[in-house]
Amino acid sequence: MTKMSGAKAxxxxxxxQNVDVIFGILGGALLPIYDHFGKSKIRHILCRHEQGAAHAxxxxxxxxxxxxxxxxTSGPGATNLVTGIANAYMDSSPxxxxxxxxxxxxxxxxxxxxxxxxxxxxxxxxxxPITKHNFQLRAAAExxxxxxxAFYIATTGRPGPxxxxxxxxxxxxxxxxxxxxxxxxxxxxxxxxxxxLQIRKAAEVLAEAERPIILAGGGVITxxxxxxxxxxxxxxxxxxxxxxxxxxxxxxxxPLSLGSIGMHGNPVANKLLCEADALLAVGTRxxxxxxxxLDSFCAPAKKIHVDIDSAEIGKNIDVDIPIVAxxxxxxxxxxxxxxxxxxxxxTSAWTKRVKEAKEQxxxxxxxxxxxxxxxxxQQLRKLLPENAIVTTEVGQNQMWAALYxxxxxxxxxxxxxxxxxxxxxxxxxxxAKVACPDRPVVDIAGDGSFxxxxxxxxxxxxEDIPVIVIVLNNSVLGMVAQWQRMFYKGRYSAVKLxxxxxFVKLAEAxxxxxxxxxxxxxxxxAVKTALKSDVTTVIDVPISMEEDVTPxxxxxxxxxxxxxxx
Amino acid sequence: MEKNGKTKVIxxxxxxxxxxxxxxxxxxxxxxxxxxxxxxxxxxQEDLSRMTITVNGDEKTLEQVVKQMNKLIDVVKVSRLxxxxxxxxxxxxxxxxxxxxxxxxxxINCVEVFRGRVVDVSPESLTIxxxxxxxKIDAFLNLMKTYGIMELARxxxxxxxxxxxxxxxxx
Numbered sequence: 001m002t003k004m005s006g007a008k009a010x011x012x013x014x015x016x017q018n019v020d021v022i023f024g025i026l027g028g029a030l031l032p033i034y035d036h037f038g039k040s041k042i043r044h045i046l047c048r049h050e051q052g053a054a055h056a057x058x059x060x061x062x063x064x065x066x067x068x069x070x071x072x073t074s075g076p077g078a079t080n081l082v083t084g085i086a087n088a089y090m091d092s093s094p095x096x097x098x099x100x101x102x103x104x105x106x107x108x109x110x111x112x113x114x115x116x117x118x119x120x121x122x123x124x125x126x127x128x129p130i131t132k133h134n135f136q137l138r139a140a141a142e143x144x145x146x147x148x149x150a151f152y153i154a155t156t157g158r159p160g161p162x163x164x165x166x167x168x169x170x171x172x173x174x175x176x177x178x179x180x181x182x183x184x185x186x187x188x189x190x191x192x193x194x195x196x197l198q199i200r201k202a203a204e205v206l207a208e209a210e211r212p213i214i215l216a217g218g219g220v221i222t223x224x225x226x227x228x229x230x231x232x233x234x235x236x237x238x239x240x241x242x243x244x245x246x247x248x249x250x251x252x253x254x255p256l257s258l259g260s261i262g263m264h265g266n267p268v269a270n271k272l273l274c275e276a277d278a279l280l281a282v283g284t285r286x287x288x289x290x291x292x293x294l295d296s297f298c299a300p301a302k303k304i305h306v307d308i309d310s311a312e313i314g315k316n317i318d319v320d321i322p323i324v325a326x327x328x329x330x331x332x333x334x335x336x337x338x339x340x341x342x343x344x345x346x347t348s349a350w351t352k353r354v355k356e357a358k359e360q361x362x363x364x365x366x367x368x369x370x371x372x373x374x375x376x377x378q379q380l381r382k383l384l385p386e387n388a389i390v391t392t393e394v395g396q397n398q399m400w401a402a403l404y405x406x407x408x409x410x411x412x413x414x415x416x417x418x419x420x421x422x423x424x425x426x427x428x429x430x431x432a433k434v435a436c437p438d439r440p441v442v443d444i445a446g447d448g449s450f451x452x453x454x455x456x457x458x459x460x461x462x463e464d465i466p467v468i469v470i471v472l473n474n475s476v477l478g479m480v481a482q483w484q485r486m487f488y489k490g491r492y493s494a495v496k497l498x499x500x501x502x503f504v505k506l507a508e509a510x511x512x513x514x515x516x517x518x519x520x521x522x523x524x525x526a527v528k529t530a531l532k533s534d535v536t537t538v539i540d541v542p543i544s545m546e547e548d549v550t551p552x553x554x555x556x557x558x559x560x561x562x563x564x565x566x
Numbered sequence: 567m568e569k570n571g572k573t574k575v576i577x578x579x580x581x582x583x584x585x586x587x588x589x590x591x592x593x594x595x596x597x598x599x600x601x602x603x604x605x606x607x608x609x610x611q612e613d614l615s616r617m618t619i620t621v622n623g624d625e626k627t628l629e630q631v632v633k634q635m636n637k638l639i640d641v642v643k644v645s646r647l648x649x650x651x652x653x654x655x656x657x658x659x660x661x662x663x664x665x666x667x668x669x670x671x672x673x674i675n676c677v678e679v680f681r682g683r684v685v686d687v688s689p690e691s692l693t694i695x696x697x698x699x700x701x702k703i704d705a706f707l708n709l710m711k712t713y714g715i716m717e718l719a720r721x722x723x724x725x726x727x728x729x730x731x732x733x734x735x736x737x
Contacts, residue, residue: 128585187642310636311634
């Protein structure tokens with residue numbers, strides 16, 4: 001027990017959770033905490049907007065596998081975090097959001113909560129549906145236990161954001177603080193070990209299957225189960241499709257990799273998924289963008305569904321064998337059981353079908369004079385080392401990246417899959433770079449998305465966090481423009497952004513490096529320059545506004561009914 | 567969610583602290599589940615409250631409700647109560663318009679048949695307390711309609727399993 005202020009107790013509690021960085025913006029209701037940053041081991045990174053702080057912390061979490069921490073003041077600071085928190089919630093990312101709050105009492109302050117005080121917002125009420133859990137502190141003595149519990153909840157089971165709201169008087173009051181372990185949550189017991197009976201049943205189905213397929217979701221990455229996934233796939237000689245969130249869980253250059261499924265999925269993945277006779281789905285929630293029309297999704301297959309969140313089982317699709325467990329534990333147990341009864345399979349009619357489908361449906365990029373996203377992204381893969389981290393914005397840039405940029409390792413492809421948050425990729429790349437300073441980090445952006453958080457150039461330059469932003473610049477909100485072309489007879493409405501700003505000049509205005517590439521050769525040169533640059537580089541790549549992302553599953557259709565070429 | 571199912575009863579033990587009712591109600595709203603009635607009160611363990619929630623929906627909906635409730639950190643335990651194995655009670659207070667003496671004695675007779683009680687009397691009205699299953703209360707209310715119901719307050723049901731089965735958290 002030591003006597004100290006709530007502010008000091010908070011930072012010390014965070015240090016004890018091995019927090020090394022906080023992305024935030026201060027404000028009146030956080031002044032007592034910020035007064036202590038100078039004395040703390042924790043690095044504070046001052047962002048330019050709270051949304052950027054939340055996405056940066058999220059990017060840090062996804063790249064590192066540790067919880068990311070963001071902080072904002074009461075009222076508008078807290079509400080500006082909301083998009084970032086919702087984004088982390090949808091993609092099951094372990095985010096800790098700390099918010100200042102108006103005083104709840106105290107010696108020199110009156111009780112202000114609930115009285116519409118200056119910069120007061122009911123952030124607990126606002127974030128209840130988009131957090132795994134949230135807390136409002138009542139006393140400084142509660143801080144260590146609350147922080148421990150928050151990190152435990154955020155990082156275990158199905159991870160997710162947890163918010164701690166800290167009234168200003170709790171930060172200033174001095175109390176006896178006890179830092180001993182005090183996690184006690186009787187209402188929270190994630191199931192990590194699979195039920196042996198379910199494993200036995202699943203093994204039977206997989207052993208007998210002639211055309212088994214594995215669908216790996218984001219849960220495989222979260223539980224660091226990529227080695228087990230590879231082992232399972234090679235034992236069964238089962239091809240692996242990933243969901244968009246699962247991209248990176250399986251090396252996409254592997255002969256058994258089919259790429260990702262979904263509305264803009266790889267046609268090989270979409271087609272073969274509908275031909276399989278057994279599906280092993282791991283760590284996926286079968287989102288509508290992944291499955292397309294549910295009636296035809298994987299229709300002939302016996303379905304095995306592994307998820308740590310029991311509520312995901314049977315929520316969107318009915319399955320034959322549910323397994324509530326951590327992806328890694330389940331894959332280990334399944335492999336152990338199958339390895340006993342199966343000899344490693346060789347080539348079969350099914351593996352031949354995989355090879356033939358890949359050759360037929362994934363032709364190489366045509367060489368054209370005009371700079372096309374497919375060729376550009378395939379070129380980018382060649383220019384980057386295997387362990388480079390790529391983030392994306394949302395829209396066409398994201399789907400092109402999903403289709404044509406091969407992710408080779410887990411936690412190297414970071415994108416807003418569930419919420420689809422434009423403006424996520426750039427701040428997330430800053431967070432990822434902080435987590436992995438020795439690896440190149442590249443944000444594949446569109447001009448529309450980049451405009452939404454471009455001000456974080458200030459953060460990346462002043463805090464010395466060099467990343468590379470590739471702006472596929474078509475001067476429109478490309479994905480909605482594509483939908484207007486395809487489904488609204490080409491009636492463009494409110495999609496044209498004009499060719500401002502000049503992104504090269506914008507970068508320069510922030511003290512970053514701005515480059516422009518109009519051909520593959522120029523692009524390669526620009527990326528090489530950027531990889532050597534010690535400041536953030538923005539590479540502006542003008543492309544045609546008429547460019548569509550194809551193939552595509554029209555809304556309401558089955559995923560094997562794609563239109564357009566790969 | 568389909569609304570073609572029957573009313574089902576869920577009992578939950580929750581942490582007895584502020585904000586828990588909000589998070590439960592919020593989850594129902596967000597997921598599009600419909601609460602028919604909800605009662606909350608203390609239990610034999612002072613740090614726990616018990617919620618009895620009746621939900622209208624099919625099997626699949628109910629399964630999701632239970633799973634989603636289980637995900638809430640402050641919900642300690644959730645159980646579905648099977649209608650054939652539970653005792654349910656609801657309390658209703660009914661103010662009936664009976665200025666006429668003949669009607670008044672008829673109403674009092676009904677109250678006796680239903681084992682209710684008259685808890686307040688005025689020249690114009692009787693206030694009746696009645697306890698029982700929701701069906702019993704519905705039947706009584708049907709009778710009272712002929713006299714004119716001035717005001718009605720129902721608590722919603724509360725329920726326990728029959729026999730030794732119980733929902734408890736052993737410390």
